[in-house]
Amino acid sequence: MIALIDMDCFFAQIEQMDNRNWFKKPVAVTNGTQGTTIITCSYEARAFGVHTGMRLKQARQLCPGLIHAPSRPYRYAELSTRIMEGLIDITPDVEVFSVDEAFLDLSRCQSLYQGATDIGYLIKKRVWQVSGLHCSIGISGDKTTAKFAAKKAKPDGLKVIHPDLAAEVLASEVVTALSGINKGIGRFLRHYGVERCGDMKKIPMSLLAKRFGHLGRRIWLMAQGLDPEPLNFNVKAPKSIGHGKVLPPKTAQKNIILTYLQHMSEKVAARMRCFCYQAECFFIGLKTERGWLKTKARAGVYTDDGQVIYQLCKAFVDFYWAGQGVWQVQVTALSPRQGKQLDLFAQPDLQREHLNQTVDKVNYRYGELTLAPARLLQKSTMPNVIAPAWKPKGHRKTI
Template sequence: MKREKKIRKIIHMDMDAFYASVEQLDFPELRGKPIAVGGGTQRGVVAAASYEARKYGVRSAMSNAEALRRCPHIIFVKSRSRRYKEISQKLMAMFHEYTDLVEPLSIDEAFLDVTENKKEEPYAMSIAEEIRSRVKKEFGLTVSAGVSYNKFLAKTASDVNKPDGMFVITPKRTQQFLDILPIRRFHGVGKVTAKKMTRLGIENGKDLKEFLENDLVRHFGKVGHFYYNIVRGIDNRPVQADRVRKSIGTEETFLTDITDREQVVEALEEIAKELNRRAMQKNVGGYTITLKVKYSDFKKISRSRTYGKPIYRTKAIENASLFLWDKIPMEQGIRLLGITLSKLVALSSLSAEKQIQKDLFSEIG
């Protein structure tokens, strides 16, 4: 007798304007006011914006100068990463009270597979509501939730009733929901791809579904397979509790453009120190190092190199980034420098890694 396949129950929990909400929680005088986290210098970038600021069009990754232009009375506050991480760890611990299948996507969002859960609760919607209630009561913050039978639909659903809302997409409701969903609202379809789809006459899910899989691959490459499946509600990716971080990096935007190698060397040294600190926190090293440069006209360029052994020490990061810097033209003033380590590996024994780093110094000069 053939057994019926059990339908998965996936929840996507997404904190509402997390950084900004934490600031408003800790500092009551900021509540109800438009704030931007990330500092107030003209050369800075908004890390997060409160919903009051978003009404004026202020968004994360926007320059502080543009945020100020759109909202002249915006309040800039300094980022407090340690505080955000503290709350995030407590949130993730709460999620684990319901299931061991928790996959963090970032500091403020995660997937939960509650098909089999510790509360023996048959309805994922009930678990999502209980978590939302607890977050508000125990942390004074709000979280939005999306509930469905796969990760794509749960992630898409969590955006529907933001902030402080929940949306459920059942198997029977899926196709009707996707058919009318604007293509820009599909998780995994970025702004550039959405514009390209619009030029092809794809405005919503119904339009996308009319394209053959081979045609989508021809227009969008391998990701075309993904688009073909998600518009039909197909996403078999599991929630991975042991999800490994793919990269770790840090960058610095300068108050004034730097224009000579001596300044670059000094900046890279400080960035390397910070990246080493983060690598030590995560107990990881990276086989690949990438140097990112943004010029004064916002043109971006990057160079990467992969080594036979993992990098994590400050001096090794610094030497490797300087090697890459010498391959980048000094066309004009430098607005931003960043270093990223990828192809990460856990450093199970730091003492054993000392010899690796010693060997690496000689390799990268």
């Protein structure tokens, strides 16, 4: 028995809760006061045709009374953490899928409750108790069908699909309605006459396995309500640790580009220090009109120092950048290793290490970049955003 908890218009619902005069009114959330693209919006706004990804200007033409809410990612993360911790009261087997979604494996505790519907309403009650927010819940025998059921239950609903009926329920649904089957896979399946889940039996599993490997085998089973994917309770070690930020379009002032790169360097370094990681190789990129201008720069030693990372960024800009407009910057530590990586011949800069430790303590207590390089006084006022792979614990707990 698998349940998927999906918070309804999570960010917008929080804004409506915290601003009571916005209750049941059309609200659109953007990235800060300067943000022009809608991150999410309330159901009242959606009734006017407003949707995620729409420009605020266009949304206001559809809904003149639209309320603009600048995002508050730390508030969203705070409530998400509270919800995820509250779900452990239902079952210890919880997989945090994203900031507003979680899977619960209820298989081991079914005897404690009075069936799937009873469990579903208990989960909704628990989420409300810890957050004051509504959610939609889908329950079935596998992750994909549970997620499909939750989508059908929106908003503030509960839908149970018994495992024995999953294949029958999914049969008439287009395959791309299932999470994990994108348009590209859909086009491939359509070529073999598979448009709806019930058509999947027309082709052998080996056809998908040959094209997509393990994912292909899983897709073949997903369409029949037999997704074999178990819940994942552990946050895997990172293959990379990075941060990026969008600039005003066609930014061509070198000083501004360097400010953004230093901001990202300090964020990456602070995050590595927080979780005891260091890296020797860093991806540095500038997104231009013709695509990414990028490099993999080596520091020569393993480091978690933002100043060292920034010097790599500065050298990259001096050597590669030719004055073209920039839309976005990215700094990523590649293949980070946990623990201090000591060089046999290098002398550690203890003064610099102590400085970073002190800065981290101050910033942890008083907020990110309370202490920072002077250049970052000019940094963007746009707030940080929650990464798609956010988790309430470990190195994925990042904004």
